[in-house]
Amino acid sequence: MSTTTPEVEFDDVSKFYGEVLGVNRVTLRIPPGITSLVGPNGSGKTTLMNLMAGLIHADRGALSVRGFSPREPEQLMRVLGYATQYDAAPRGTTGMDFVTTGLMLAGFPAGEARERAVKALERVRMQEAASRKVASYSKGMRQRIRLAQAIAHDPEVLVLDEPLNGLDPLVRAETIALFREFAAMGRHVILSSHVLQEVDILSDQVILIANGMIIAEGQIRSVREEIHEHPSQYLVRCRDASRVASLLFELDHITQVQIQDDRHGLLVMTRNRREFSRALTRVSLAGHLVESVVPADENMGALYEYLIGGDR
Amino acid sequence: MTNAIRMRQVWTIARLQLTRVFFSKRSFWVYLLALFPSVIFLGHGVEVKWKRERWGAQKTESGILQSIRRGDTDGEVLQKAGMPITDFRSGAFRRRREIGGENEEREIERRYMMFFDGTNRWDLRFENGILQSKRSRPLNDFDEDRQIFAGVFQYFYLRLAIFFGCLGIFMNLFRGEMMDKTLHFWFLIPARREVLLAGKYLAGLIASVLIFGTGAALSFALMLWPQDPAQLSAFWQVEGAVHLFWYAAAAGLACAGYGSVFLASGLLLRNPILPAVVILLWESINGILPTLLQKLSVLYYVQALCPTPPPVNANAPLLVRLLSAPAEPPAAVVSVLGVMAVTAVVLWISSKAVRRLEINYGVE
C-alpha cells in the first residue's frame, strides 16, 4: 500500500454552496489515529468529510489524503473508505450485494470480493441479515452495512459520518474497538459525532468546527490548556475537605471552591494549573490526605461548552 | 493504472449497471414502448391469416362488387352482392347544411358494409340507406405494409419510443441516482469519473440497443409473417437482409446519439423536461432548418439510413407535414460517421461535466 504522506492535509480550503458557506479557509494536518470532528449541526463536518472523499470539490485551496488528491479517485479510493450519512442503497440491493458490489467495483475478483464482504459483514455483526434487502434494514443495521462497505477493502483512511448513531450498546462497543484496532495500525480514523462522551473515550485528537471554521484542533488536554478565559476545574478527593478548601481559597489563582455533599470532595476552579499543582503538594506536605485529583473539564463536553456554546 | 485495467473497470461498471437497467421495475415501461408495435404487428398478422381463411369462405364475385354504384340503396346492394361480411350501423346524428342560402338540419344514420372478393375487401358507406362511397383495397398489401412499417419505425420508434426510452434510461444513469441519493456509491469507487461515465453509458447503450433493436427487428419479422411466401422469398433475395440491417443500424445509432444527449442533459441540468422538450422540438423542425443546423441533429443522420421513406399523410395539416418532412438525406457513411461524431462530442462534454459533478442531494 502507498504511504507517500501519512497525513490528511487541508491547505486554506473553502467551500461554498452558492451563497451558503460550507467551510471557510480551513488549514489542517490530521495525523494517523482517531480524530473526531465535533460541532453543531450545519457547522461543516460533513462538508469536510465529503471534500476528503472527493464527493464535493473545494472552491479554493488544496487538500490531500495521504498524498492523494480527492480529484483522482482512481488512487484515492484504494486507500480511503467512507461511510456516508446517506441512508439510501441502490434499489433492490441486499446487504451482501451492497458490500460485494463495492469491492468488485474496486477491482477485486468476484470470489475474493465475496470473501472480503463476508469478513467485513462479520466484523459489524451483519452476517445474518446479509441476504436481506438494505431497504428493509433498521437505522442501526444501515449504519453497520455502510461501515462494512467502508472497511471491506481494508483502507488506510476510514472516514465515518456519525458512525455510532443508532447502534445498540454491544455493537457500539465493538465498533469502537474496531476503530481502535484500525488506529493502532497507523491508519486514519476520522469520524464525526454528537455523542461527546464517546468522543472523549475514543479520540486521539479532536477538531472543533463551528460555522464552517475550525475553532480548535489537537488532543483534548492540549486544547483545554489553550482555553485561558475559563478557569480549569479539578475534583479533589480528601478526608478533611473544609480545611483543605480554606487553605486553597487563600490562594490568588483559585477562583472558586465547592465542597461536595459527602464532605470528602472539592470542586476547585483555578486560573493557574501549575500553581494549583504546587499548592496541592504543599497541602499534602502539611499533613492533609489528598486521595485523588481529577481534571473535571478536560473533556469534550467542557470544550464544546467553552468554545462553541450550548447550541449542539 | 493501465488502460487494460480501466477497460475492465468499464465493463464491471457496465455489467452491474446493466442488471439494474434490465431488471428494475422502472424499465417496465421501456419494454412496453419497445414491444408495443410488435404486439400490434402480431395482431395484424394473426388477423390477416384468420381473415384470409374465414372471409374466403364467404367471398363475393369481384364483377358484382364493381357493378355497385354510388346512389344504390342498401337493399339493392344486399340483393346484388348477398350477405356482407360485416354490416354495421352508427348512431344517428344531426347535420346542418346550407342549401340555397338556407340552413337545413337533418338527421343522418350511417351504415357500413364490407364484402370480400378473395383478394380485396370492399368497404361501402351508406347514409340514410343510400350508398355514399365505395372503396376497395387488398386484404393485405406487402408494399403498403412495408410503408407502414417505415412509418412506424420513423414516427413511433425514432421520434417517440427511442426518444422517450433513451430519455428514461440515460437520464436515470446519473440524475436518477442523484434523486435516489445513491450516486455517491459510484463516486466512492477507485475509478476515474470518465471510466464511470463510460461504464454507465455502455450499459445504457447495450440496454437500449438490445431493447429497441429487438423490438424493431421483432416488429419487422412480424410485419413479414403474414405476407405471401412468394413475395417474401423475392424480398429476401433482393433487399430483405439489407433492410433489416439498416433498420437495426438506425435504431442502434439513434440509441447512441439520443443516449449521449440525454446522459449529458442529466449531468448538466437538474430538470429533464425542459431539455427533452427543446430536443423534441429541435428534432421535429430539423427538416426546415438550414443545412448546417440540420447536421446538429440525431434524427437527420438516422432517418437517412432507413431503407424505405415513411408515408406522408396528404390530409395532415400543413404544419404537421412541415414538421414531419425528412431532411435532405446524407450518404450512409456520412450518417454513421455523423452520429458517431455528434455522440463523441457530447460524450466529451459529459466527461468534463462528470469530473465537476458533486454530490448535493439537498437541492434535488
Place this chain on the structure above:
Amino acid sequence: MAVYRRGYQRYQGPLTGEWDRLLVLPRFAWESLMQQRLIAILFVLALFWPAGCALFIYFSHHLDLLQGFGGAASNIFQVNGEFFFVFMNVQSFAAIVLSAFAGPSLIAPDLANGALPLYFSRPLTRTTYVFSRMFVLAGVLSPVTWIPGLLLFAMQSGMAGWGWFAENYRLGLAVMGGFFLWILLVSLIAMACSAYVRWRVVAGALVLGLFFILGGAAELANAVLRVDWASALNPGRSMEQVWRAMLGLEPLPGPDAWQCAVCLGLMVAGLAVVLRRKLRPVEVVS
C-alpha cells in the same frame, strides 16, 4: 397512577368534519403553486386564447367593424358548437401543460420524502388526500377551462339574446361538463404519474409523454391494423369525441362517443387503481 395519566389530557373539543379537512391541504398548495414563476407564466399564457375568443364573439356581433372581410365575415364569425369545440381543444392542451408542471409537485414530494405517514396519522383518509390534491389541480385548471368557457358562453348569450340562449343552453352545459371530465382525467393522470415515479420532474415528463405516446400508439395501431377504433386509446381524441357528442356536433371518424366514454372510464379506473396501490403510508421495500 401511571405517569402519563397525570401529564396527558386528550383533546376534548369539537373536530371539523372529514370533508372540511379536505380544504386544509389546498389552502396552502394554491399559494405555493402560484409562487412558482413557471406556473404563473403558463397560467397567464393559457388565458390568451380565451381572450382571443372573447374578441371573436365581440366581432361576430359587430360585423360592421369587419368590412374588409366582405360577405365572408358572417360565415367566418359564427359562434356555435364548432367554436366552443375549438376553444375547448386549445384550452385542454393548456390544461395538460399546466397539470404536467403543477400536478407532480403535489404528490411526488410527499412520497419521496415519506410524508404520507405524517398525513395519514391525522384523521385524513387516502380518499380525502386524493380528493384534496385533485381539488388543488381543479382550482388551478378551472380558471383556464370551464370558467372562461362559461364566461364566453355568458358573453355570447348576453350579446345574442334570450332566443340564442334558449336554443343553445346545452352548449354551456357541454362546456362545463366537458371540462369537468377533462379536469378529472388530467388530474388523475398527473397524480398517478407522480405517485408512480415519485420524481417530480420525471412525473411531469411522463404526463406530457403519456399524451404524446398514447396518441402515437393509437395512430400506429390504426395504421397497422387498418382500423380506426384504436383512436379510443388516445385520451385526447376520445375526449374530443365525447365533447362533440355533448356539443351536438358531427362525430369524428372512429369509435362513437359512448365507446370513447367507456374507454375513458376504464382509463380513470386504471388510474384510480395506480393511486390506490401507490399511496400507502408505509415504506415499501424495493
